[in-house]
Amino acid sequence: MNAALRHLRYVLGENLVTLAAFALFVVLVAVAVLGPWIEPHDPLATDAMHALTPPSAAHWFGTDAVGRDILSRIIAATRLDLGIAFAAVVLSFAIGALAGLAAGYFGGWTERVVGRAADTIMAFPLFVLAMGIVAALGNTTPNIVYATAIINMPLYARVARTEASVLRQAGFVEAARLGGNSEARILLAQVLPNTMPLLAVQMSLTMGYAILNAAGLSFIGLGISPPTPEWGIMVAEGASNIISGEWWVALFPGLALMLAVFCFNLLGDGLRDLIDPRRRT
Amino acid sequence: MSELHPLLSISDLSVEFRTRSGTVRALEKVSLDVGRGETVALVGESGSGKSVTAYALLGLLDPAARITSGHIMFGGADLRGLGERALEEMRGREVSLISQNPRGALNPIRPVGKQLADVLLRHASIARTQVQQRVVEMLAKVGIPDPARRAAAYPFELSGGMCQRVTIALALACSPSLLIADEPTTGLDVTTQAVVMDLLAELAGASRMATILITHDLALAGEYADRIVVMHAGHVVESAPTAELFARPRHPYTAKLIAATPKPDTRLADLAAIPGNLPDVRRADLPHCRYSARCERREARCEAPLPLVAVGQSHMVACWQPL
Numbered sequence: 395m396n397a398a399l400r401h402l403r404y405v406l407g408e409n410l411v412t413l414a415a416f417a418l419f420v421v422l423v424a425v426a427v428l429g430p431w432i433e434p435h436d437p438l439a440t441d442a443m444h445a446l447t448p449p450s451a452a453h454w455f456g457t458d459a460v461g462r463d464i465l466s467r468i469i470a471a472t473r474l475d476l477g478i479a480f481a482a483v484v485l486s487f488a489i490g491a492l493a494g495l496a497a498g499y500f501g502g503w504t505e506r507v508v509g510r511a512a513d514t515i516m517a518f519p520l521f522v523l524a525m526g527i528v529a530a531l532g533n534t535t536p537n538i539v540y541a542t543a544i545i546n547m548p549l550y551a552r553v554a555r556t557e558a559s560v561l562r563q564a565g566f567v568e569a570a571r572l573g574g575n576s577e578a579r580i581l582l583a584q585v586l587p588n589t590m591p592l593l594a595v596q597m598s599l600t601m602g603y604a605i606l607n608a609a610g611l612s613f614i615g616l617g618i619s620p621p622t623p624e625w626g627i628m629v630a631e632g633a634s635n636i637i638s639g640e641w642w643v644a645l646f647p648g649l650a651l652m653l654a655v656f657c658f659n660l661l662g663d664g665l666r667d668l669i670d671p672r673r674r675t
Numbered sequence: 676m677s678e679l680h681p682l683l684s685i686s687d688l689s690v691e692f693r694t695r696s697g698t699v700r701a702l703e704k705v706s707l708d709v710g711r712g713e714t715v716a717l718v719g720e721s722g723s724g725k726s727v728t729a730y731a732l733l734g735l736l737d738p739a740a741r742i743t744s745g746h747i748m749f750g751g752a753d754l755r756g757l758g759e760r761a762l763e764e765m766r767g768r769e770v771s772l773i774s775q776n777p778r779g780a781l782n783p784i785r786p787v788g789k790q791l792a793d794v795l796l797r798h799a800s801i802a803r804t805q806v807q808q809r810v811v812e813m814l815a816k817v818g819i820p821d822p823a824r825r826a827a828a829y830p831f832e833l834s835g836g837m838c839q840r841v842t843i844a845l846a847l848a849c850s851p852s853l854l855i856a857d858e859p860t861t862g863l864d865v866t867t868q869a870v871v872m873d874l875l876a877e878l879a880g881a882s883r884m885a886t887i888l889i890t891h892d893l894a895l896a897g898e899y900a901d902r903i904v905v906m907h908a909g910h911v912v913e914s915a916p917t918a919e920l921f922a923r924p925r926h927p928y929t930a931k932l933i934a935a936t937p938k939p940d941t942r943l944a945d946l947a948a949i950p951g952n953l954p955d956v957r958r959a960d961l962p963h964c965r966y967s968a969r970c971e972r973r974e975a976r977c978e979a980p981l982p983l984v985a986v987g988q989s990h991m992v993a994c995w996q997p998l
Contacts, residue, residue: 568774569845574762
């Protein structure tokens with residue numbers, strides 16, 4: 395454990411971009427976890443007397459058209475947006491990566507079925523596919539998670555398939571077979587860990603996509619329903635105010651969204667450095 | 676298991692590969708006995724069927740391969756009749772293999788000590804709490820200095836020779852009764868080769884483990900094997916105790932191989948090359964003697980099906996007119 399911590403410190407010290415992304419990540423997670431305790435105001439409480447007030451000491455990010463505190467709403471939305479994205483990433487990793495590994499490792503009809511399924515999903519414009527899924531199933535939080543997971547699955551399946559099809563020839567896989575391990579065991583204990591550095595990068599990137607996707611669905615009215623605070627809805631609600639000069643309503647939630655996506659995109663390489671022991675030199 | 680039967684007895688084993696360019700008859704009527712504690716070298720050119728024999732006995736042939744005849748008796752049971760589960764139990768515990776690429780045989784992202792622990796936990800009945808101690812013991816036994824610290828090392832942090840020691844430790848972890856060493860020293864430099872071979876010989880001797888040494892290096896085989904089996908194009912052409920084989924090779928191919936092996940007092944120019952190549956084993960009209968096309972002693976009766984002649988005690992040769 396101590397060695398792992400030392401390695402974490404080394405990777406972060408080595409690369410400032412990773413350090414910044416990691417710091418941002420810690421802040422995001424802290425905000426998501428502590429949400430209700432650090433919101434200065436009730437994110438749902440309206441206050442018609444103070445509608446559309448610009449950023450001030452009382453309301454750092456200003457208030458929206460019905461007088462709700464924007465900072466509190468951004469904080470409250472962090473947990474929801476990160477939660478949806480995280481659940482979607484875990485789901486698409488679990489299904490996509492396993493299917494891809496099996497496809498690459500066993501080849502034959504497994505590969506054909508998984509490959510065609512992934513190609514079919516990739517043939518759609520992905521956001522339109524997500525819209526279709528949510529529209530068909532109903533716009534509840536679990537359905538947004540499923541839609542986001544489904545459009546990300548092919549990415550995992552492809553990366554895992556490519557890696558596994560190379561690794562199945564590897565000497566240590568052969569050695570494990572010679573050592574009397576079953577195929578399923580080799581796949582999970584030998585092949586999967588060796589694909590993790592690449593899959594971790596993929597996870598971090600798709601985390602960014604997933605946040606954008608969830609916010610995008612809400613932005614066009616197919617995701618989370620108002621008045622629940624969510625970054626996409628808040629940007630949508632604030633969009634009409636920009637023309638009349640109340641820029642803060644859309645800007646701050648948009649900024650939060652951008653920072654979150656940015657953070658996960660930058661985190662990818664650092665995550666690979668953390669996981670891959672070959673980088674510990 | 677009685678001591679009367681050899682540990683491993685392969686008889687009349689034939690293996691075919693179905694390929695797009697025809698059926699490759701990779702092994703034909705290969706017979707081979709290995710006694711307990713005995714070291715048998717399988718010697719031959721690349722493509723002569725040495726490794727195929729080993730993989731056939733482990734039940735790990737390529738899906739395109741098919742065993743068309745023969746028996747593989749190991750410890751009194753025919754391995755061809757065993758199910759996949761029974762084979763998995765056997766591999767690594769009863770029979771294990773050392774490959775020619777030690778670094779490739781180790782999982783690159785797992786510390787070597789953990790990999791050793793995996794094998795122990797898979798096959799040996801050993802308590803979890805004692806595994807770490809056993810791992811260090813095993814690494815010490817294969818001569819790795821500072822084993823407690825090296826157990827935490829990743830394969831890429833070790834030299835080729837050290838990696839080969841680790842794979843030897845892996846192969847010997849469960850005290851198998853048969854070890855297959857598939858060109859164990861090919862990937863190593865010359866000074867390390869001798870060290871690794873001495874280590875193998877010492878460990879095999881200490882535990883009365885039988886060894887099949889697969890090599891194309893007749894000199895190496897001569898140094899370490901009790902008996903040598905010479906293979907050519909999927910046939911066993913000669914099988915004899917080491918000293919006898921070198922003193923009196925009976926098959927023309929063996930004689931050529933010995934003449935092609937450098938000795939301290941030979942100059943490079945004195946080494947004899949063996950004319951021709953291995954025959955194309957996809958051909959349907961292969962002669963019975965697959966060496967005949969390269970043989971200087973060929974005559975009319977070589978067209979007839981090959982005999983396997985006993986020319987001495989446990990000295991067999993597949994030739995119509997042995998030397």
